[in-house]
Amino acid sequence: MASTKVQTQLKDKLKEVFGYNQFRGDQEVIIQHILDRKNTFVIMPTGAGKSLCYQLPALMQEGTAIVISPLIALMKNQVDQLQALGVDASFLNSTLSKSESNRVKKETLEGKTKLLYVAPESLTKEDNIKLLRKSNISFIAIDEAHCISEWGHDFRPEYRRIKQIIEAIGDLPIIALTATATPKVRADIQKNLKMEDANIFLSSFHRDNLFYEILPKTEPKVQLIRFIRNHQNKSGIIYCLSRKKVEEVAEFLRINGVNALPYHAGMDSGQRMGNQDAFLNEDCDVIVATIAFGMGIDKPDVRFVIHYDAPKSLEGYYQETGRAGRDGLESFCMMLFSESDIAKLEKFHKDKSVTERENVHILLQEMSYYAHSSVCRTRQLLHYFGEDVEHNCNHCDNCKTKHASFNAKDQILLALKTVEETSSRFGIEHICNVLTGTKSDYVESYNHTEISTFGKGSEFDNLHWESIIRQSMINSFLSKDVENVTLIKVTEKGKKYQKEPYDLAYTQDYQWPSELEALNEEAVVTNTFDKELFDILKAKRKKVANQKGIPPYAIFQEPSLEEMATTYPTSQEELMQINGVGAGKAKKFGKPFIDIIADFVEKNEITTAKDVVVKSTVNKSKSKISIILQIDRKQDIEDIAESLKISFDDVLDEIENICDSGTKLNLDYYIDTIMDDERMDEIYEYFMQAESDDLDVAYDELDEEIGEDEIRLIRVKFLSEVAN
Numbered sequence: 001m002a003s004t005k006v007q008t009q010l011k012d013k014l015k016e017v018f019g020y021n022q023f024r025g026d027q028e029v030i031i032q033h034i035l036d037r038k039n040t041f042v043i044m045p046t047g048a049g050k051s052l053c054y055q056l057p058a059l060m061q062e063g064t065a066i067v068i069s070p071l072i073a074l075m076k077n078q079v080d081q082l083q084a085l086g087v088d089a090s091f092l093n094s095t096l097s098k099s100e101s102n103r104v105k106k107e108t109l110e111g112k113t114k115l116l117y118v119a120p121e122s123l124t125k126e127d128n129i130k131l132l133r134k135s136n137i138s139f140i141a142i143d144e145a146h147c148i149s150e151w152g153h154d155f156r157p158e159y160r161r162i163k164q165i166i167e168a169i170g171d172l173p174i175i176a177l178t179a180t181a182t183p184k185v186r187a188d189i190q191k192n193l194k195m196e197d198a199n200i201f202l203s204s205f206h207r208d209n210l211f212y213e214i215l216p217k218t219e220p221k222v223q224l225i226r227f228i229r230n231h232q233n234k235s236g237i238i239y240c241l242s243r244k245k246v247e248e249v250a251e252f253l254r255i256n257g258v259n260a261l262p263y264h265a266g267m268d269s270g271q272r273m274g275n276q277d278a279f280l281n282e283d284c285d286v287i288v289a290t291i292a293f294g295m296g297i298d299k300p301d302v303r304f305v306i307h308y309d310a311p312k313s314l315e316g317y318y319q320e321t322g323r324a325g326r327d328g329l330e331s332f333c334m335m336l337f338s339e340s341d342i343a344k345l346e347k348f349h350k351d352k353s354v355t356e357r358e359n360v361h362i363l364l365q366e367m368s369y370y371a372h373s374s375v376c377r378t379r380q381l382l383h384y385f386g387e388d389v390e391h392n393c394n395h396c397d398n399c400k401t402k403h404a405s406f407n408a409k410d411q412i413l414l415a416l417k418t419v420e421e422t423s424s425r426f427g428i429e430h431i432c433n434v435l436t437g438t439k440s441d442y443v444e445s446y447n448h449t450e451i452s453t454f455g456k457g458s459e460f461d462n463l464h465w466e467s468i469i470r471q472s473m474i475n476s477f478l479s480k481d482v483e484n485v486t487l488i489k490v491t492e493k494g495k496k497y498q499k500e501p502y503d504l505a506y507t508q509d510y511q512w513p514s515e516l517e518a519l520n521e522e523a524v525v526t527n528t529f530d531k532e533l534f535d536i537l538k539a540k541r542k543k544v545a546n547q548k549g550i551p552p553y554a555i556f557q558e559p560s561l562e563e564m565a566t567t568y569p570t571s572q573e574e575l576m577q578i579n580g581v582g583a584g585k586a587k588k589f590g591k592p593f594i595d596i597i598a599d600f601v602e603k604n605e606i607t608t609a610k611d612v613v614v615k616s617t618v619n620k621s622k623s624k625i626s627i628i629l630q631i632d633r634k635q636d637i638e639d640i641a642e643s644l645k646i647s648f649d650d651v652l653d654e655i656e657n658i659c660d661s662g663t664k665l666n667l668d669y670y671i672d673t674i675m676d677d678e679r680m681d682e683i684y685e686y687f688m689q690a691e692s693d694d695l696d697v698a699y700d701e702l703d704e705e706i707g708e709d710e711i712r713l714i715r716v717k718f719l720s721e722v723a724n
C-alpha cells in the first residue's frame, strides 16, 4: 500500500504536468506497482487512459523509461503531446536523420530524456542495445502488447523478440499494455514476456454509452445514407476494407451532400494528414477510412462508427467501435454484415502459412457468429474478452428487438453431455455433428457414432446446436480451452448445472437473408414506391402527353415514375438523379411533376422519405463519353465500334443507354445514309402512337422487312427529338 506521502506526490504530479485532479480507474494502483518495480499487465479499453500509467511513473523516477510502440506514425504525435506538456520525451525510429538520432542517443545517455519511444525494429539494432545498456533505464513499457501473440488480431513477429532484448539491456520491470486481449492472448503475452507473476489490471470493457447494431448488408448505400441522415452533422468514422472502397464511399457520400473525406495509406501523406486534420478540426463531419485511421487519435466526440465491410476480428471491431463516444455521451456503432465479406477476408490470406490461415479462420468465425447471434451484443463482446456479465445491456439491437426465446434446459444438458462424452477434445463443429447424427469422417474415425448422445439432437440442425453451445459459453457452462481455443470443455458452473438444472431461456438466432437476396451492392432505391403518388404522377403524365401530342412514355417511363414515388424529388436537380431523367427531360417536362411531388410531400408530412434519396455516382463510363463525342463529330457507328474495339451491337446498346438516361443524340447523319425516308417515317409514326417503346413489341408490330437495327436507331431518334 502506498504511503500517504507518495500518494500526495503522485497527485501533485498528475495536476502539475497533466492538469488532472483525479486518477481514473486503476491508474494510481498501477503506477504504484511500477514504482515498486513490479511487472504489471494492464488491460484497459481504448480511451480509458493507459498512457498515463507509464508516463507518470517515468517522471517520478531517475533515468529514462522506454516505451515500445508498433506504430511509427503515432510516435511523433505522442512525443509532440508530451513535449507540449513540458516533458522531455523523444523517439528513436527509422524516420530520424543521423544527426537527430545522435542527439536523441546523447540525451538518453545523459539521463535527460524521461520517455524514449522506440519501434521494435529499432530496438533490435545492436548499436541501440549497447546504448540502452549503458543508459539508466527505469522500466520498459510495451504498448499494444497483443502484437506479441499469434492468436491476436495484429501479430507482429518482431514483438516476439522483445523479452530477449530487454534481458540484454538489464533486469528491468515491465509494464505491458493493451486494449484488446482475449484470455488466450493474455496467457500468450505473459508467457512470452516471462511475466506470469505480473499483477494483472483488467478494467471492465463495458462501455455503456455505445449502442451496437448490425444489419444484414442488403443495400449498403441506402443503409449507409439512411443512417447518416439520421445522424446529420455528427462526427463519424466509416471503416471500409479496401482503399478503393474508401474512395468510392467517400465520393458517394459527397454526391449525397455529406461532408465526407477519405483516408487511407495509398494517399500522399500531405493529403492524408490534411483530411485527418479536417476531421479533427470539424471541417469535415465524416471520415471514410481503412482501419489505419483512428489509432492514437483522440477525438472525444465521435458520435458514430460504421463498419461498411465486416471487420477481420472482434478485437479489431471492438477497438474501432471504441473510438466512438470517448466523451461518455451516447454514440452508435453500426455494422453492415455479409458472409461474402467474410469469404473475401479468408481469401486475402490464402497464401499465408497454415497456422496463420487457421488463426484468421477462427477469428472470422467468431466475427460471423457474433453478427448472426441474437444474444445481447454487449454480453457477447464482454464475454469474448473474458468478462462475464449476468445481465443484458438493454440498448443494443438484439436487446431492443423481441427475439423468440425458448426453454433450453434439455438441450443444454444434451450439449454438455456430448462435450463430456467426447472427452472435451473437440470443437463446436464436431459436437454439432455428433448431436445431429452427421457421420463426418472425424465422427466416424473417433467412433463417435457409438456414444449415447449421437443423433439425439437430430430434430435440429447444426446451426441451432452451434447457437446452443455458444449461448452456453456466454452463460459459462462451457468454455474454450486456453491452450487450444478450438476445443471446448464443461466448466465447474456447467457441472453444477448438470447436477441441479433449472429452466433457462435461450434466444432463437436470426433468420439471415440468403446471400443472393442479400447482396445488392448497387441498389439505389428501395422497391416499395408510394402507390398513391405514383397514380397521381401517371395521370399527370397522360394529361401532359395529350397536350403535347406525344405518347406518355416519351415523357417519363414508368420505372422513372416509380422512382419518383420512392424518393420524392422536389427540385430539378433532384429530379435529374432519377434513372431515365436527364437534364433535358427535367427541364422540358419536370416542372409540373416537381410541383405535384412538393405538394404531396407537404400535405402528407413526408419528411422521412427524403432520407432514402440516394444519388448514385455519375455513371458515364469512358466509352459512353467517347461515343457521345464521336457522334457529335458525325462518325459512323461502325467506325465508333472499331475505335472502341467493341461490336456494332454493343455500340447500339450504349447509345440506347445514353438516350434512355435522358441525353439527346442526333444520329440523322448516319440514319440518312442507311435508310430511305419512307421506312424512317413508318417507324417514327409507329413510336408516336405506340403504348410503349418496347423493342420486341415494335419488331412484332412493324413490317417484316424492317430490320432490328433500323428500329433501334429510329427509336433513339424519336426519343431524342420528342422526349429528351
Ligand code: ADP
Residues within 6 Å of the ligand: 020, 021, 022, 023, 024, 027, 044, 045, 046, 047, 048, 049, 050, 051, 052, 298
Ligand atoms: P488509451 O491509451 O487507453 O486509449 P489514452 O491514454 O489516450 O487512452 O487516454 C485517453 C484520454 O483520457 C486522453 O485524452 C487522456 O488525456 C485522458 N485521461 C487519461 N487519464 C486521465 C485522468 N486521470 N483524468 C482525466 N483525463 C484523463
